[in-house]
Amino acid sequence: MPVGTLFIQQVVAGLASGALYALLALAVVLVFRVSRVANFAQGEMAMISTFVAYLLMERTGMPLLLALFGDLLFAGVLGFILYFAIARSMSAGDPLNVTISTLGLQIALNAAALSVWGETQPFPFPAIVSVSPVRVGSFLISQLHLAIIAAVLLAALGLFLFFRYTMAGLAARAVALDRTVAALMGIPVERVIAQSWILGSVLGALAGAMFAPLTFLSSFMMQGFLLKAFSVAILGGMTSWPGVVVGGLLFGVVENVVSGYVSNVWQPAISYITIILVLLLRPAGLFSTLYRGRV
Amino acid sequence: MIRKLALATVIVFLAATVCQEVTAQAQPATATGVTADTIVLGSSLGLTGVTADIIKPQQSAIQAYFNYVNDNGGVHGRKIKWIVYDDQFVPQRAVSNVQRLVESDKVFAVYYIGGTSTTAAAMGYIKDTKTLLLFPLALDESVFQPTIPNVFTIATPYTYQERLLVDYLVNTKHVKRFAMVYANTPGNPQAAAAASDEAKKLGADVVADVSFEGTTTDFSSVVLQLQSKNPEYVLVTSVIAPAAQLIKTAKVMGFNAMWAGPQQMVDPLITKLLGPDANGILGVSITKSVDESDPGVQHYIQILHKYFPDSPPGLFSMLAFATAELTVEALNRAGVSPTQEKVTQVLNNMKNFDTGVTAPVSFSPTNHLGINSAIMLQIQDGRAMIISK
Numbered sequence: 001m002p003v004g005t006l007f008i009q010q011v012v013a014g015l016a017s018g019a020l021y022a023l024l025a026l027a028v029v030l031v032f033r034v035s036r037v038a039n040f041a042q043g044e045m046a047m048i049s050t051f052v053a054y055l056l057m058e059r060t061g062m063p064l065l066l067a068l069f070g071d072l073l074f075a076g077v078l079g080f081i082l083y084f085a086i087a088r089s090m091s092a093g094d095p096l097n098v099t100i101s102t103l104g105l106q107i108a109l110n111a112a113a114l115s116v117w118g119e120t121q122p123f124p125f126p127a128i129v130s131v132s133p134v135r136v137g138s139f140l141i142s143q144l145h146l147a148i149i150a151a152v153l154l155a156a157l158g159l160f161l162f163f164r165y166t167m168a169g170l171a172a173r174a175v176a177l178d179r180t181v182a183a184l185m186g187i188p189v190e191r192v193i194a195q196s197w198i199l200g201s202v203l204g205a206l207a208g209a210m211f212a213p214l215t216f217l218s219s220f221m222m223q224g225f226l227l228k229a230f231s232v233a234i235l236g237g238m239t240s241w242p243g244v245v246v247g248g249l250l251f252g253v254v255e256n257v258v259s260g261y262v263s264n265v266w267q268p269a270i271s272y273i274t275i276i277l278v279l280l281l282r283p284a285g286l287f288s289t290l291y292r293g294r295v
Numbered sequence: 296m297i298r299k300l301a302l303a304t305v306i307v308f309l310a311a312t313v314c315q316e317v318t319a320q321a322q323p324a325t326a327t328g329v330t331a332d333t334i335v336l337g338s339s340l341g342l343t344g345v346t347a348d349i350i351k352p353q354q355s356a357i358q359a360y361f362n363y364v365n366d367n368g369g370v371h372g373r374k375i376k377w378i379v380y381d382d383q384f385v386p387q388r389a390v391s392n393v394q395r396l397v398e399s400d401k402v403f404a405v406y407y408i409g410g411t412s413t414t415a416a417a418m419g420y421i422k423d424t425k426t427l428l429l430f431p432l433a434l435d436e437s438v439f440q441p442t443i444p445n446v447f448t449i450a451t452p453y454t455y456q457e458r459l460l461v462d463y464l465v466n467t468k469h470v471k472r473f474a475m476v477y478a479n480t481p482g483n484p485q486a487a488a489a490a491s492d493e494a495k496k497l498g499a500d501v502v503a504d505v506s507f508e509g510t511t512t513d514f515s516s517v518v519l520q521l522q523s524k525n526p527e528y529v530l531v532t533s534v535i536a537p538a539a540q541l542i543k544t545a546k547v548m549g550f551n552a553m554w555a556g557p558q559q560m561v562d563p564l565i566t567k568l569l570g571p572d573a574n575g576i577l578g579v580s581i582t583k584s585v586d587e588s589d590p591g592v593q594h595y596i597q598i599l600h601k602y603f604p605d606s607p608p609g610l611f612s613m614l615a616f617a618t619a620e621l622t623v624e625a626l627n628r629a630g631v632s633p634t635q636e637k638v639t640q641v642l643n644n645m646k647n648f649d650t651g652v653t654a655p656v657s658f659s660p661t662n663h664l665g666i667n668s669a670i671m672l673q674i675q676d677g678r679a680m681i682i683s684k
Contacts, residue, residue, distance in 0.1 A: 017513035111343070122564075133548055218348060256515060264516070267516075
């Protein structure tokens with residue numbers, strides 16, 4: 001393989017894996033942006049939802065697309081339940097309390113999945129599109145990778161339009177800015193935050209269904225991704241949709257190029273050092289602005 | 296008078312000897328971990344954490360065999376009690392678990408630590424305390440090289456397995472270009488290095504040597520590194536899920552290599568995960584194939600499914616089952632009053648013991664690796680078939 005083609009191939013593969021990180025990061029950012037809670041259980045919620053899709057296919061013989069619809073529906077219900085069971089009861093206090101409780105939730109969900117499927121996992125999971133590669137110019141890209149990139153772009157665009165142009169989005173932005181003032185303006189704060197948890201859970205489930213064909217379905221499938229998703233979210237500024245997408249793609253490309261041309265051993269370290277360097281130059285993230293005012 | 300005195304002395308001596316023997320027969324054994332009705336063994340396994348999905352079937356296989364033995368009268372009337380602590384595959388936890396088993400639970404022997412790095416971490420304590428360690432799943436030479444008097448294993452290390460694999464590929468399939476890819480965890484780099492050395496010794500080229508971290512979520516870069524060197528065979532040394540993920544990613548990226556590796560590469564789980572993409576994968580195994588109609592294999596599946604109907608048969612599960620069989624056999628041969636010394640002696644003298652699921656097992660005082668041979672398996676139509684012994 002010529003050197004130039006290999007480099008482009010590394011970049012393209014990096015974009016595909018970066019899109020995966022960005023998809024989960026969008027879910028993280030959505031919940032954080034509205035409720036100020038960093039939901040560390042986001043990955044495990046996605047994993048449980050993906051198991052539901054698998055069960056629907058295996059136990060009922062449901063076709064993949066229908067099972068995925070069931071998966072997203074379940075994810076919405078799961079997000080709703082977990083919001084009311086955990087986040088709502090603590091929402092009067094510091095969001096940090098809820099953030100810490102999501103760490104416990106992550107462990108509990110993982111333990112539950114392990115106790116149910118531990119001995120028989122991992123499982124193969126079908127892809128929504130063919131995994132066969134297609135040739136684009138001089139390089140190859142998998143149809144699944146193309147679908148993932150398309151999914152993340154569509155999700156980011158959808159969120160951008162929702163927050164910018166809908167009343168519900170406007171309400172969510174108001175809640176994100178100041179809950180007390182939003183409540184005084186008549187905005188149902190709890191409902192808005194619950195919506196963000198539901199939508200975040202659905203986005204996470206979508207990410208899970210996209211990951212599973214490549215990583216296989218197991219209780220551990222999201223653990224490696226979650227840290228990267230959070231890193232990407234921070235790189236993007238924790239509130240910016242384009243920032244998350246660009247941050248994710250950048251992170252994926254850096255990972256692959258470092259892996260290909262420096263060392264696989266140093267890849268994680270160099271990838272995270274890159275994030276630190278970016279944040280030193282742009283402390284609020286790639287696409288967010290740090291506001292400073294005199295006091 | 297002197298004759299009477301001598302006669303009396305002999306009678307007293309004989310009576311004392313007989314009494315001692317009778318007392319020894321009647322009294323419950325006093326060796327640590329042995330009571331009148333139980334023999335206590337203890338393990339440290341990664342029941343949760345990254346290796347849980349591999350370890351759980353092994354735990355079931357062992358427990359199934361111990362249940363089978365206990366239901367059939369136990370070992371000289373004693374039931375086997377097996378204590379298992381979770382180490383989450385964290386070496387430090389394995390050390391504290393082993394310490395707890397020995398010092399608090401007073402086990403007869405530490406049996407089956409479930410991993411190379413966890414066993415390596417506990418070896419210092421095992422050596423210092425001269426604790427009997429039976430059949431850890433440590434695929435590393437340091438467990439038996441040099442021979443440690445109180446440690447026995449049947450887990451032929453990856454280094455041996457991969458040398459055999461390279462020999463087979465070069466001599467039978469005339470492979471000239473190898474690529475090595477391995478997870479950067481204890482034992483794997485050494486195995487890949489052994490395979491590389493063997494390939495070079497036999498005149499073949501090693502065109503790529505690629506490692507990846509245990510945290511790797513995306514294998515596309517690894518695949519590209521391999522693809523750019525155009526190897527004939529890629530030798531993979533890692534646990535099953537990342538190996539399957541690597542092969543799946545290669546398929547997604549249009550890299551159609553021939554894959555080979557140690558035992559786990561031909562485990563039924565690989566076939567389950569990869570489906571038809573698993574066909575053609577070669578692996579060297581110290582157990583028989585689960586797809587065989589061999590009576591020993593069928594006996595294993597029958598016992599496993601009697602007690603754990605949902606536990607999937609697999610090569611590591613079968614290896615774990617064999618270690619349970621060996622442990623019970625050693626305890627049986629040690630007699631009604633087993634001690635650690637007697638079990639050590641019994642194992643040192645064990646020759647060609649047939650577990651039914653592995654090659655015959657032999658030990659000697661200078662060789663504590665019980666299996667020195669392997670079979671070559673290839674996945675064909677979703678089944679691991681023997682292609683060479």
